[in-house]
Amino acid sequence: KQEVTQIPAALSVPEGENLVLNCSFTDSAIYNLQWFRQDPGKGLTSLLLIQSSQREQTSGRLNASLDKSSGRSTLYIAASQPGDSATYLCAANSGNTPLVFGKGTRLSVIA
Amino acid sequence: SAVISQKPSRDICQRGTSLTIQCQVDSQVTMMFWYRQQPGQSLTLIATANQGSEATYESGFVIDKFPISRPNLTFSTLTVSNMSPEDSSIYLCSVGTEGYTFGSGTRLTVV
Numbered sequence: 001k002q003e004v005t006q007i008p009a010a011l012s013v014p015e016g017e018n019l020v021l022n023c024s025f026t027d028s029a030i031y032n033l034q035w036f037r038q039d040p041g042k043g044l045t046s047l048l049l050i051q052s053s054q055r056e057q058t059s060g061r062l063n064a065s066l067d068k069s070s071g072r073s074t075l076y077i078a079a080s081q082p083g084d085s086a087t088y089l090c091a092a093n094s095g096n097t098p099l100v101f102g103k104g105t106r107l108s109v110i111a
Numbered sequence: 112s113a114v115i116s117q118k119p120s121r122d123i124c125q126r127g128t129s130l131t132i133q134c135q136v137d138s139q140v141t142m143m144f145w146y147r148q149q150p151g152q153s154l155t156l157i158a159t160a161n162q163g164s165e166a167t168y169e170s171g172f173v174i175d176k177f178p179i180s181r182p183n184l185t186f187s188t189l190t191v192s193n194m195s196p197e198d199s200s201i202y203l204c205s206v207g208t209e210g211y212t213f214g215s216g217t218r219l220t221v222v
């Protein structure tokens with residue numbers, strides 16, 4: 001059964017810094033790895049989807065990588081802004097199964 | 112990717128009562144997923160709903176407490192029955208088409 005772990009649990013950085021969020025998963029037979037953003041009390045916004053045949057995806061200041069052999073994914077945020085403050089969730093599935101979520105990284109970007 | 116309309120967005124309910132949450136998808140999908148997010152926690156899968164068959168529940172969740180309907184390929188409901196304060200959570204529905212998308216969530220408070 002897929003298990004997903006995210007570190008750190010919380011992160012506080014000054015505005016303008018580049019930062020990396022980490023995600024690890026136990027089943028290397030991964031089908032999808034997806035990163036989401038969640039604002040307090042709100043639903044989930046999909047940021048990036050990496051399919052099993054891909055190694056990375058980019059969208060604006062965000063870049064996500066996938067290394068199936070090591071069971072890891074990273075989300076890189078360039079030039080962080082206060083508006084990036086949110087909880088970032090990593091989720092993965094194996095085959096046509098529901099997503100399994102990590103506990104998230106709560107990010108605070110200080111102006 | 113699919114667009115999901117979920118309602119209600121929030122509700123405050125008396126203990127012992129029931130609440131039905133609705134999700135409408137703008138395209139036909141085989142499977143819909145229901146998740147719960149307890150305060151300060153990540154998302155936990157409640158059940159998978161297939162059209163024309165009974166939902167499949169995860170360990171710790173039972174049909175009597177969380178009955179699910181799936182009358183067609185674009186619609187599903189989740190009922191939270193005989194509520195207690197421990198049911199206070201955000202409930203989200205999801206579908207998996209070109210990555211997974213989520214409804215905006217229902218924030219339930221039981222008093």
